[in-house]
Amino acid sequence: MESIWMKTYDRKKNPALDGDVDTEAAVIGGGMAGILTAWRLQKAGIRAVVLEADQIGGGQTKNTTAKINSQHGLFCHEFIEKKGVETAEKYLQANQHAVEEYKRIIREEDIDCDLMEADAYVYSSDGERLRQEADAAQRLGMNASFESQIEIPVACSGAVRFPDQAHFHPLKFIGALADHLTVYEDTPVTVVDGNHIKTPCGTVRADKIVFATHFPFINFPGMYFARMHQERSCVAALEGAGAINGMYIGDREDSLSFRQFDKYILLGGQAYRTGENRDGGRYERLKAAGETIYPGSHVAACWSAQDCITADDIPFIGRYASDRPDWFVATGFKKWGMSSAMVAAILLTDMICGKENPYADIFAPSRFSAGELPQIVKDSGKAVKGLTKRFFHLPDETLSALERGHGAVVETPQGKTGVYKSDEGAIFQVDIVCPHLGCELTWNPDERSWDCPCHGSRFDYEGNLLDGPAQEGIQLPFR
Ligand SMILES: Cc1cc2nc3c(=O)[nH]c(=O)nc-3n(C[C@H](O)[C@H](O)[C@H](O)COP(=O)(O)OP(=O)(O)OC[C@H]3O[C@@H](n4cnc5c(N)ncnc54)[C@H](O)[C@@H]3O)c2cc1C
Numbered sequence: 001m002e003s004i005w006m007k008t009y010d011r012k013k014n015p016a017l018d019g020d021v022d023t024e025a026a027v028i029g030g031g032m033a034g035i036l037t038a039w040r041l042q043k044a045g046i047r048a049v050v051l052e053a054d055q056i057g058g059g060q061t062k063n064t065t066a067k068i069n070s071q072h073g074l075f076c077h078e079f080i081e082k083k084g085v086e087t088a089e090k091y092l093q094a095n096q097h098a099v100e101e102y103k104r105i106i107r108e109e110d111i112d113c114d115l116m117e118a119d120a121y122v123y124s125s126d127g128e129r130l131r132q133e134a135d136a137a138q139r140l141g142m143n144a145s146f147e148s149q150i151e152i153p154v155a156c157s158g159a160v161r162f163p164d165q166a167h168f169h170p171l172k173f174i175g176a177l178a179d180h181l182t183v184y185e186d187t188p189v190t191v192v193d194g195n196h197i198k199t200p201c202g203t204v205r206a207d208k209i210v211f212a213t214h215f216p217f218i219n220f221p222g223m224y225f226a227r228m229h230q231e232r233s234c235v236a237a238l239e240g241a242g243a244i245n246g247m248y249i250g251d252r253e254d255s256l257s258f259r260q261f262d263k264y265i266l267l268g269g270q271a272y273r274t275g276e277n278r279d280g281g282r283y284e285r286l287k288a289a290g291e292t293i294y295p296g297s298h299v300a301a302c303w304s305a306q307d308c309i310t311a312d313d314i315p316f317i318g319r320y321a322s323d324r325p326d327w328f329v330a331t332g333f334k335k336w337g338m339s340s341a342m343v344a345a346i347l348l349t350d351m352i353c354g355k356e357n358p359y360a361d362i363f364a365p366s367r368f369s370a371g372e373l374p375q376i377v378k379d380s381g382k383a384v385k386g387l388t389k390r391f392f393h394l395p396d397e398t399l400s401a402l403e404r405g406h407g408a409v410v411e412t413p414q415g416k417t418g419v420y421k422s423d424e425g426a427i428f429q430v431d432i433v434c435p436h437l438g439c440e441l442t443w444n445p446d447e448r449s450w451d452c453p454c455h456g457s458r459f460d461y462e463g464n465l466l467d468g469p470a471q472e473g474i475q476l477p478f479r
Helices: 034-044 076-085 085-108 127-139 169-180 284-292 337-351 370-392
Strands: 019-030 049-050 116-123 145-147 159-167 180-183 191-193 195-200 201-211 229-241 245-248 255-263 264-273 298-310 316-319 329-330 407-412 414-423 427-430 442-444 449-451 456-462 465-467
Touching: 019 034, 019 264, 019 427, 034 049, 034 169, 034 201, 049 201, 076 127, 085 127, 085 159, 085 337, 116 255, 127 145, 145 191, 159 245, 159 255, 201 337, 229 284, 229 370, 245 329, 264 284, 316 337, 329 337, 407 442
Parallel strands: 019 049, 019 201, 049 180, 116 245, 201 329
Antiparallel strands: 116 159, 145 159, 191 195, 195 201, 229 264, 229 298, 245 255, 255 264, 316 329, 407 414, 414 427, 442 449, 449 456, 456 465
């Protein structure tokens, strides 16, 4: 399902790497984080190349809602309580600086990417909580306010407003930056060994290597798989819904997000942990919400995406691991990857250039606090369940009972396999074991995909890789 960004932007792919290259910095992954980091490195005088498996922006960035925003939910009060004022202040400052940096770069480079300044709001039916959050944000230096009325028709007691945030067209933006960079597309990195990178079409030796692959795909060192999980949500572009000035999101997991793009209101919602969408129906529910809120509107595009969530809700930006001094990482953006990608680009460029950065400690991947333990235990529990499921879980269906247009784990003469029966009755069989770390995949009826409940890898019904951390498809079994 194509996002509104894909429908409204076209760009010719760059050629793949062809041969061997020696460079000062290699950035693996050409999403928002990778392109911004390479661009800032180049501006700082570092020779950088980008190695992108498919096409730039072709990962989660093509499916974002692209609010450029330092208001990451109602986090100020909670961060002060759980992490202390200094960490909360640094987190907010780093992201607000990132918002300003987008505006500056777009203005100075004269980038045509539909940038619009807009106030950001988090709405809630808990007025007390909103007032507390507005006070906390002010204490952290933000010019925030409590608003009792908002322009969108949702039931709430008001909202917290962050002024002068922004939104844009993410693919136009990174396309414009990439025009000034050395970017190799169709160049999947298969091995990284010290300062040497292997791809099917050549090798790169780099003094410094940045992993901007959304989910870091090297499991050891780093063990990012044990410290993050992935969550998806859906977006619908509503035409004929009128126009709004601000950007909105609710304070609950099931609440909706709103922003304007051109003649569309982008309505987001239906969040769930990747791998846990057995019953489906999420697009229908989102569309129904759109029709209720904006009667007479219709859906011009509908899509979904996923993001990595760390145990303490702060991204991992910095050294990949203590024994890999030349490797860097940017991940765990918690569905706030526009400002976080800019934070990463600034911070990693400073680190690579040997410059102090005031925010390095709070984003350092090596950090650990006891407060993260409950989430880590919860995530590990999910992973153990996904791993053991393939040994103890009985198949859901038999092949003959499987309805057209459905997928399920099926007992076949060769054993347990993943089967999708198309609307025309064609059968597609895949290995049900995730090649990342061996968990049993689950069927996602909305996307017609096989999703991993442990770490969020995804595959289409033919077995092709859609999302990492896995780096290969699920082979057809019993070949
Ligand atoms: C529904 C939804 C809405 C969102 N809306 C917002 C929003 O409004 N504002 C906001 O701030 N954030 C938002 N986010 C979050 C934001 O979209 C993401 O955090 C951001 O796009 C991630 O960018 P990235 O560069 O880290 O990853 P990606 O865009 O996924 O880029 C990673 C790239 O790495 C490449 N890659 C992977 N493995 C390899 C390899 N081995 N070799 C070479 N290349 C490789 C991939 O092909 C991909 O292009 C949203 C998220 C979701 C799920």
